[in-house]
Amino acid sequence: MALAGKKILLGVCGSIAAYKAALLIRLLVKQGADVKVIMTASAHDFITPLTLATLSKNPVLTNFSKDETGQWNNHVELGLWADVMVIAPASANTLAKMATGLCDNLLLATYLSARCPVLFAPAMDLDMWLHPATQSNLKKLSTFGNQLIEPTHGELASGLVGTGRMAEPEQIVEAIENFFKPGKLAGKKALVTAGPTYEAIDPVRFIGNHSTGKMGYALAVELVRQGADVTLVSGPTHLAAPAGVSLVKVTSADEMFQASQKHFSHSDIAIFSAAVADYRPAHKADQKIKKGDSTLNIELVKTYDIAAELGKQKKASQVTVGFALETENEKINAHSKLKSKNFDLIVLNSLNDSGAGFAHDTNKITLLTATTTQEFSLKSKTEVAADIVTAIIELIHA
Ligand SMILES: Cc1cc2nc3c(=O)[nH]c(=O)nc-3n(C[C@H](O)[C@H](O)[C@H](O)COP(=O)(O)O)c2cc1C
CATH class of the missing domain: 3.40.50.1950 (Flavin prenyltransferase-like)
Structure with missing residues:
Protein backbone atom coordinates (compact mmCIF):
# COMPACT_ATOMS: atom_id res chain seq x y z
CA MET A 1 0.00 0.00 0.00
CA LYS A 181 8.75 9.32 -3.17
CA PRO A 182 12.03 10.77 -1.87
CA GLY A 183 13.29 13.40 -4.33
CA LYS A 184 16.56 12.96 -6.19
CA LEU A 185 18.09 15.70 -4.04
CA ALA A 186 16.90 14.37 -0.66
CA GLY A 187 19.50 15.16 2.00
CA LYS A 188 21.20 17.84 -0.14
CA LYS A 189 21.45 21.46 0.91
CA ALA A 190 21.03 24.15 -1.74
CA LEU A 191 21.72 27.87 -1.77
CA VAL A 192 19.96 30.04 -4.37
CA THR A 193 20.46 33.77 -4.82
CA ALA A 194 17.68 35.65 -6.60
CA GLY A 195 16.35 39.06 -7.55
CA PRO A 196 18.08 42.41 -7.92
CA THR A 197 20.15 44.32 -5.39
CA TYR A 198 19.54 47.95 -4.45
CA GLU A 199 22.59 50.12 -3.81
CA ALA A 200 21.67 53.18 -1.76
CA ILE A 201 22.58 56.66 -3.01
CA ASP A 202 20.81 58.45 -0.16
CA PRO A 203 17.96 57.48 2.23
CA VAL A 204 15.38 57.52 -0.61
CA ARG A 205 17.27 56.65 -3.80
CA PHE A 206 19.14 53.62 -5.03
CA ILE A 207 20.77 52.07 -8.08
CA GLY A 208 18.88 48.89 -9.02
CA ASN A 209 17.95 46.75 -12.00
CA HIS A 210 14.91 45.13 -13.61
CA SER A 211 15.36 41.60 -12.22
CA THR A 212 12.08 40.24 -10.79
CA GLY A 213 13.57 37.17 -9.08
CA LYS A 214 11.12 34.85 -10.91
CA MET A 215 13.84 32.51 -12.21
CA GLY A 216 15.54 32.11 -8.83
CA TYR A 217 12.24 31.55 -7.03
CA ALA A 218 11.21 28.94 -9.62
CA LEU A 219 14.56 27.19 -9.05
CA ALA A 220 14.01 27.18 -5.29
CA VAL A 221 10.57 25.60 -5.77
CA GLU A 222 11.98 22.90 -8.07
CA LEU A 223 14.87 22.11 -5.71
CA VAL A 224 12.37 21.66 -2.84
CA ARG A 225 10.26 19.43 -5.09
CA GLN A 226 13.35 17.27 -5.58
CA GLY A 227 13.81 17.00 -1.81
CA ALA A 228 16.60 19.55 -1.23
CA ASP A 229 16.82 21.74 1.85
CA VAL A 230 16.81 25.19 0.24
CA THR A 231 18.00 28.59 1.45
CA LEU A 232 16.92 31.39 -0.86
CA VAL A 233 18.86 34.63 -0.46
CA SER A 234 16.69 37.18 -2.18
CA GLY A 235 17.05 40.82 -3.09
CA PRO A 236 13.90 43.00 -3.11
CA THR A 237 11.07 41.34 -5.10
CA HIS A 238 7.28 41.22 -5.01
CA LEU A 239 7.27 37.43 -4.83
CA ALA A 240 5.92 35.39 -1.92
CA ALA A 241 8.25 33.01 -0.10
CA PRO A 242 7.83 29.57 -1.72
CA ALA A 243 6.58 26.83 0.62
CA GLY A 244 9.33 24.83 2.28
CA VAL A 245 12.09 27.33 1.44
CA SER A 246 14.02 29.22 4.07
CA LEU A 247 14.03 32.79 2.79
CA VAL A 248 16.74 35.31 3.71
CA LYS A 249 15.80 38.81 2.57
CA VAL A 250 18.59 41.22 1.71
CA THR A 251 18.79 44.58 -0.04
CA SER A 252 22.33 45.38 -1.16
CA ALA A 253 25.09 43.40 -2.89
CA ASP A 254 27.10 43.55 0.32
CA GLU A 255 24.23 42.03 2.35
CA MET A 256 23.73 39.37 -0.32
CA PHE A 257 27.41 38.51 -0.14
CA GLN A 258 27.36 38.21 3.67
CA ALA A 259 24.22 36.04 3.65
CA SER A 260 25.47 33.82 0.80
CA GLN A 261 28.87 33.34 2.42
CA LYS A 262 27.19 32.22 5.65
CA HIS A 263 25.35 29.42 3.84
CA PHE A 264 27.80 28.53 1.05
CA SER A 265 30.28 26.32 2.91
CA HIS A 266 27.61 23.82 3.99
CA SER A 267 25.71 23.83 0.69
CA ASP A 268 26.00 20.94 -1.75
CA ILE A 269 24.54 23.08 -4.53
CA ALA A 270 24.78 26.84 -5.06
CA ILE A 271 22.89 28.65 -7.82
CA PHE A 272 23.80 32.28 -8.38
CA SER A 273 20.79 33.63 -10.25
CA ALA A 274 20.62 37.08 -8.62
CA ALA A 275 21.30 40.17 -10.72
CA VAL A 276 23.84 41.68 -8.36
CA ALA A 277 24.97 45.27 -8.90
CA ASP A 278 28.58 45.45 -10.12
CA TYR A 279 29.08 48.90 -8.60
CA ARG A 280 27.65 50.81 -5.64
CA PRO A 281 27.93 54.45 -4.61
CA ALA A 282 31.18 54.95 -2.69
CA HIS A 283 29.28 56.90 -0.04
CA LYS A 284 25.63 56.88 0.93
CA ALA A 285 24.48 60.44 1.70
CA ASP A 286 22.99 60.70 5.19
CA GLN A 287 20.28 63.09 4.00
CA LYS A 288 18.27 63.20 0.78
CA ILE A 289 20.42 64.84 -1.91
CA LYS A 290 18.84 68.18 -2.91
CA LYS A 291 18.39 69.17 -6.51
CA GLY A 292 21.36 71.39 -7.38
CA ASP A 293 23.53 71.90 -10.44
CA SER A 294 22.67 70.52 -13.85
CA THR A 295 24.94 67.53 -13.26
CA LEU A 296 25.52 65.31 -10.27
CA ASN A 297 28.53 63.02 -10.03
CA ILE A 298 28.26 59.91 -7.92
CA GLU A 299 31.45 58.00 -7.38
CA LEU A 300 30.93 54.27 -7.77
CA VAL A 301 33.06 51.49 -6.36
CA LYS A 302 33.06 47.80 -7.23
CA THR A 303 30.88 45.47 -5.18
CA TYR A 304 31.95 41.95 -4.23
CA ASP A 305 31.63 39.53 -7.12
CA ILE A 306 29.69 37.00 -5.01
CA ALA A 307 29.95 34.06 -7.40
CA ALA A 308 33.68 34.65 -8.06
CA GLU A 309 34.52 35.09 -4.36
CA LEU A 310 32.63 31.97 -3.33
CA GLY A 311 33.97 30.13 -6.39
CA LYS A 312 37.45 30.47 -4.84
CA GLN A 313 36.22 28.69 -1.69
CA LYS A 314 34.46 25.93 -3.64
CA LYS A 315 35.03 22.31 -2.60
CA ALA A 316 35.20 19.49 -5.17
CA SER A 317 31.97 18.01 -3.80
CA GLN A 318 29.99 21.20 -4.43
CA VAL A 319 28.08 21.95 -7.64
CA THR A 320 27.87 25.64 -8.52
CA VAL A 321 25.72 27.18 -11.21
CA GLY A 322 25.85 30.67 -12.67
CA PHE A 323 23.87 32.69 -15.18
CA ALA A 324 25.12 34.64 -18.18
CA LEU A 325 22.89 37.18 -19.89
CA GLU A 326 24.72 38.06 -23.09
CA THR A 327 24.07 40.24 -26.11
CA GLU A 328 27.01 39.17 -28.32
CA ASN A 329 29.53 36.30 -28.59
CA GLU A 330 27.16 34.52 -26.22
CA LYS A 331 28.76 31.06 -25.94
CA ILE A 332 32.35 32.34 -25.86
CA ASN A 333 31.52 34.83 -23.11
CA ALA A 334 29.53 32.22 -21.15
CA HIS A 335 32.42 29.73 -21.36
CA SER A 336 34.92 32.26 -20.06
CA LYS A 337 32.54 33.11 -17.17
CA LEU A 338 32.17 29.38 -16.41
CA LYS A 339 35.94 29.15 -16.07
CA SER A 340 36.66 32.42 -14.27
CA LYS A 341 33.98 31.81 -11.62
CA ASN A 342 34.71 28.11 -11.22
CA PHE A 343 31.11 27.12 -12.12
CA ASP A 344 30.20 23.55 -13.04
CA LEU A 345 27.25 24.73 -15.10
CA ILE A 346 26.29 28.02 -16.66
CA VAL A 347 22.83 29.02 -17.84
CA LEU A 348 23.10 31.23 -20.88
CA ASN A 349 20.25 33.44 -21.96
CA SER A 350 20.57 35.84 -24.78
CA LEU A 351 18.80 39.20 -24.91
CA ASN A 352 18.58 38.53 -28.66
CA ASP A 353 15.91 35.86 -27.97
CA SER A 354 12.41 37.28 -27.55
CA GLY A 355 10.70 36.10 -24.37
CA ALA A 356 14.02 35.50 -22.58
CA GLY A 357 15.64 37.33 -19.69
CA PHE A 358 14.23 39.82 -17.17
CA ALA A 359 10.54 40.24 -16.34
CA HIS A 360 9.28 37.56 -18.72
CA ASP A 361 7.44 34.48 -17.46
CA THR A 362 9.36 32.52 -20.07
CA ASN A 363 13.00 31.93 -20.78
CA LYS A 364 15.09 30.35 -23.51
CA ILE A 365 18.30 28.89 -22.24
CA THR A 366 21.43 27.06 -23.25
CA LEU A 367 23.15 24.99 -20.56
CA LEU A 368 26.93 24.81 -20.82
CA THR A 369 29.43 22.76 -18.88
CA ALA A 370 33.15 22.64 -19.66
CA THR A 371 32.46 19.85 -22.16
CA THR A 372 28.74 19.91 -23.07
CA THR A 373 26.18 22.26 -24.63
CA GLN A 374 22.43 21.72 -24.40
CA GLU A 375 20.01 24.11 -26.13
CA PHE A 376 16.36 24.37 -25.04
CA SER A 377 13.28 25.93 -26.63
CA LEU A 378 11.34 28.86 -25.13
CA LYS A 379 9.63 27.54 -21.99
CA SER A 380 7.93 28.79 -18.84
CA LYS A 381 10.35 29.64 -16.02
CA THR A 382 8.93 26.69 -14.05
CA GLU A 383 9.86 24.30 -16.89
CA VAL A 384 13.24 25.99 -17.31
CA ALA A 385 13.89 25.51 -13.58
CA ALA A 386 13.09 21.80 -13.97
CA ASP A 387 15.59 21.54 -16.87
CA ILE A 388 18.32 23.27 -14.85
CA VAL A 389 17.70 21.11 -11.77
CA THR A 390 17.75 17.95 -13.94
CA ALA A 391 21.18 19.03 -15.25
CA ILE A 392 22.36 19.60 -11.65
CA ILE A 393 21.14 16.13 -10.64
CA GLU A 394 23.07 14.65 -13.59
CA LEU A 395 26.22 16.50 -12.49
CA ILE A 396 25.84 15.25 -8.91
CA HIS A 397 25.42 11.65 -10.07
CA ALA A 398 28.15 11.88 -12.72
C1 LIG B 1 -23.37 22.29 -14.22
C2 LIG B 1 -22.23 23.14 -13.80
C3 LIG B 1 -20.96 22.68 -13.98
C4 LIG B 1 -19.87 23.46 -13.59
N1 LIG B 1 -18.62 22.98 -13.79
C5 LIG B 1 -17.55 23.73 -13.46
C6 LIG B 1 -16.24 23.24 -13.67
O1 LIG B 1 -16.01 22.12 -14.14
N2 LIG B 1 -15.21 24.04 -13.33
C7 LIG B 1 -15.38 25.26 -12.79
O2 LIG B 1 -14.39 25.94 -12.52
N3 LIG B 1 -16.63 25.76 -12.55
C8 LIG B 1 -17.71 25.01 -12.87
N4 LIG B 1 -18.97 25.50 -12.64
C9 LIG B 1 -19.12 26.80 -11.97
C10 LIG B 1 -18.85 26.66 -10.47
O3 LIG B 1 -19.71 25.70 -9.92
C11 LIG B 1 -19.01 28.02 -9.78
O4 LIG B 1 -18.00 28.90 -10.24
C12 LIG B 1 -18.93 27.93 -8.29
O5 LIG B 1 -19.08 29.23 -7.74
C13 LIG B 1 -17.64 27.32 -7.78
O6 LIG B 1 -17.59 27.40 -6.38
P1 LIG B 1 -16.37 26.85 -5.52
O7 LIG B 1 -15.12 27.28 -6.17
O8 LIG B 1 -16.54 27.49 -4.17
O9 LIG B 1 -16.53 25.39 -5.45
C14 LIG B 1 -20.09 24.73 -13.01
C15 LIG B 1 -21.39 25.17 -12.80
C16 LIG B 1 -22.44 24.39 -13.20
C17 LIG B 1 -23.83 24.90 -12.94
Missing part, protein backbone atom coordinates in the same frame (compact mmCIF):
# COMPACT_ATOMS: atom_id res chain seq x y z
CA ALA A 2 1.90 2.97 -1.37
CA LEU A 3 0.15 5.56 0.80
CA ALA A 4 -0.05 3.66 4.09
CA GLY A 5 -0.39 6.06 7.01
CA LYS A 6 -0.33 9.20 4.83
CA LYS A 7 -2.75 11.92 5.89
CA ILE A 8 -4.45 13.45 2.88
CA LEU A 9 -6.76 16.44 3.04
CA LEU A 10 -8.95 16.50 -0.06
CA GLY A 11 -10.65 19.73 -1.11
CA VAL A 12 -13.61 19.29 -3.47
CA CYS A 13 -15.00 22.26 -5.44
CA GLY A 14 -18.15 22.88 -7.44
CA SER A 15 -17.41 21.24 -10.76
CA ILE A 16 -19.07 18.57 -12.80
CA ALA A 17 -15.89 16.55 -12.15
CA ALA A 18 -16.76 16.39 -8.42
CA TYR A 19 -18.15 12.88 -9.00
CA LYS A 20 -14.59 11.74 -9.68
CA ALA A 21 -13.72 12.71 -6.08
CA ALA A 22 -15.63 9.61 -4.97
CA LEU A 23 -13.41 7.35 -7.11
CA LEU A 24 -10.32 9.25 -5.99
CA ILE A 25 -11.17 8.76 -2.30
CA ARG A 26 -11.75 5.03 -2.87
CA LEU A 27 -8.34 4.64 -4.51
CA LEU A 28 -6.59 6.65 -1.79
CA VAL A 29 -8.21 4.64 1.01
CA LYS A 30 -7.32 1.41 -0.84
CA GLN A 31 -3.68 2.57 -0.82
CA GLY A 32 -3.83 2.95 2.98
CA ALA A 33 -4.24 6.74 3.18
CA ASP A 34 -6.24 8.48 5.88
CA VAL A 35 -8.48 10.89 3.96
CA LYS A 36 -10.40 13.89 5.28
CA VAL A 37 -12.61 15.85 2.91
CA ILE A 38 -13.54 19.54 2.78
CA MET A 39 -16.23 20.46 0.26
CA THR A 40 -17.15 23.96 -0.85
CA ALA A 41 -20.86 24.83 -0.58
CA SER A 42 -21.06 24.69 -4.36
CA ALA A 43 -19.62 21.15 -4.44
CA HIS A 44 -22.78 19.96 -2.61
CA ASP A 45 -24.72 20.68 -5.82
CA PHE A 46 -22.63 18.06 -7.63
CA ILE A 47 -22.10 15.23 -5.12
CA THR A 48 -23.43 14.55 -1.62
CA PRO A 49 -21.29 14.77 1.52
CA LEU A 50 -22.86 11.44 2.52
CA THR A 51 -21.12 9.70 -0.39
CA LEU A 52 -17.72 11.25 0.35
CA ALA A 53 -18.04 10.74 4.13
CA THR A 54 -18.93 7.08 3.62
CA LEU A 55 -16.01 6.45 1.27
CA SER A 56 -13.45 8.42 3.31
CA LYS A 57 -14.74 7.01 6.63
CA ASN A 58 -14.50 10.53 8.05
CA PRO A 59 -17.07 13.31 8.44
CA VAL A 60 -17.03 15.75 5.52
CA LEU A 61 -16.57 19.42 6.46
CA THR A 62 -17.90 22.50 4.69
CA ASN A 63 -18.71 25.16 7.27
CA PHE A 64 -16.55 26.91 9.84
CA SER A 65 -18.82 25.65 12.62
CA LYS A 66 -21.29 22.85 13.19
CA ASP A 67 -24.76 24.41 12.98
CA GLU A 68 -26.44 22.80 16.00
CA THR A 69 -23.63 23.07 18.52
CA GLY A 70 -21.59 26.03 17.27
CA GLN A 71 -18.51 23.78 17.57
CA TRP A 72 -15.63 25.10 15.44
CA ASN A 73 -14.16 23.09 12.53
CA ASN A 74 -10.59 24.14 13.16
CA HIS A 75 -9.00 24.95 9.79
CA VAL A 76 -5.58 25.52 11.38
CA GLU A 77 -5.61 22.06 12.97
CA LEU A 78 -6.76 20.51 9.69
CA GLY A 79 -3.88 22.17 7.86
CA LEU A 80 -1.39 20.95 10.45
CA TRP A 81 -2.87 17.43 10.43
CA ALA A 82 -2.32 16.87 6.71
CA ASP A 83 0.84 15.53 5.06
CA VAL A 84 -0.49 16.91 1.82
CA MET A 85 -3.52 18.89 0.70
CA VAL A 86 -5.01 17.92 -2.64
CA ILE A 87 -7.70 20.07 -4.27
CA ALA A 88 -9.54 17.99 -6.85
CA PRO A 89 -11.49 19.15 -8.66
CA ALA A 90 -10.20 22.70 -8.31
CA SER A 91 -12.68 25.14 -9.87
CA ALA A 92 -11.66 28.34 -11.67
CA ASN A 93 -13.35 30.25 -8.86
CA THR A 94 -11.36 28.55 -6.09
CA LEU A 95 -8.09 28.83 -8.03
CA ALA A 96 -8.66 32.59 -8.35
CA LYS A 97 -9.34 32.87 -4.63
CA MET A 98 -6.26 30.80 -3.76
CA ALA A 99 -4.11 33.02 -5.99
CA THR A 100 -5.37 36.20 -4.35
CA GLY A 101 -5.50 34.96 -0.76
CA LEU A 102 -9.29 35.17 -0.38
CA CYS A 103 -10.60 33.23 2.56
CA ASP A 104 -14.40 33.10 2.52
CA ASN A 105 -14.93 29.38 3.14
CA LEU A 106 -13.42 26.54 5.15
CA LEU A 107 -11.50 25.09 2.19
CA LEU A 108 -9.74 28.42 1.50
CA ALA A 109 -9.04 29.14 5.18
CA THR A 110 -7.45 25.68 5.47
CA TYR A 111 -5.45 26.24 2.26
CA LEU A 112 -4.09 29.54 3.58
CA SER A 113 -3.12 28.11 6.94
CA ALA A 114 -1.79 24.74 5.72
CA ARG A 115 1.95 24.27 6.13
CA CYS A 116 1.94 21.09 4.07
CA PRO A 117 2.50 21.04 0.29
CA VAL A 118 -0.55 21.57 -1.91
CA LEU A 119 -1.39 19.72 -5.13
CA PHE A 120 -4.34 20.81 -7.24
CA ALA A 121 -6.17 19.25 -10.18
CA PRO A 122 -8.18 21.87 -12.11
CA ALA A 123 -11.37 20.98 -13.95
CA MET A 124 -13.16 23.43 -16.19
CA ASP A 125 -14.33 24.17 -19.69
CA LEU A 126 -11.61 24.89 -22.26
CA ASP A 127 -12.29 28.63 -22.55
CA MET A 128 -12.25 29.04 -18.77
CA TRP A 129 -8.94 27.15 -18.73
CA LEU A 130 -7.43 29.26 -21.52
CA HIS A 131 -8.64 32.60 -20.12
CA PRO A 132 -5.69 34.87 -19.25
CA ALA A 133 -7.10 35.30 -15.72
CA THR A 134 -6.97 31.53 -15.09
CA GLN A 135 -3.53 31.21 -16.68
CA SER A 136 -2.21 34.09 -14.60
CA ASN A 137 -3.67 32.50 -11.42
CA LEU A 138 -1.91 29.22 -12.28
CA LYS A 139 1.42 31.02 -12.61
CA LYS A 140 0.91 32.70 -9.27
CA LEU A 141 0.07 29.39 -7.59
CA SER A 142 3.23 27.83 -9.00
CA THR A 143 5.28 30.66 -7.43
CA PHE A 144 3.68 29.68 -4.09
CA GLY A 145 5.10 26.19 -4.66
CA ASN A 146 1.66 24.63 -5.27
CA GLN A 147 1.90 21.71 -7.67
CA LEU A 148 -0.40 21.56 -10.67
CA ILE A 149 -1.79 18.20 -11.76
CA GLU A 150 -2.42 19.07 -15.40
CA PRO A 151 -5.93 18.72 -16.81
CA THR A 152 -6.25 16.50 -19.85
CA HIS A 153 -7.53 17.03 -23.38
CA GLY A 154 -10.82 15.49 -24.40
CA GLU A 155 -14.59 15.89 -24.53
CA LEU A 156 -15.83 18.28 -21.84
CA ALA A 157 -19.20 18.38 -20.06
CA SER A 158 -20.20 21.32 -22.30
CA GLY A 159 -19.78 19.12 -25.36
CA LEU A 160 -16.73 21.11 -26.49
CA VAL A 161 -13.45 19.32 -27.04
CA GLY A 162 -10.23 20.71 -25.56
CA THR A 163 -8.08 20.92 -22.46
CA GLY A 164 -9.84 21.25 -19.12
CA ARG A 165 -10.93 17.72 -18.08
CA MET A 166 -9.71 16.92 -14.61
CA ALA A 167 -6.94 14.32 -14.57
CA GLU A 168 -8.35 10.83 -13.96
CA PRO A 169 -8.37 9.66 -10.31
CA GLU A 170 -5.64 7.10 -11.14
CA GLN A 171 -3.40 9.91 -12.47
CA ILE A 172 -4.03 12.00 -9.35
CA VAL A 173 -3.14 9.05 -7.11
CA GLU A 174 0.05 8.58 -9.15
CA ALA A 175 0.95 12.28 -8.68
CA ILE A 176 0.38 11.93 -4.92
CA GLU A 177 2.49 8.75 -4.78
CA ASN A 178 5.29 10.45 -6.76
CA PHE A 179 5.09 13.35 -4.38
CA PHE A 180 5.83 11.04 -1.43
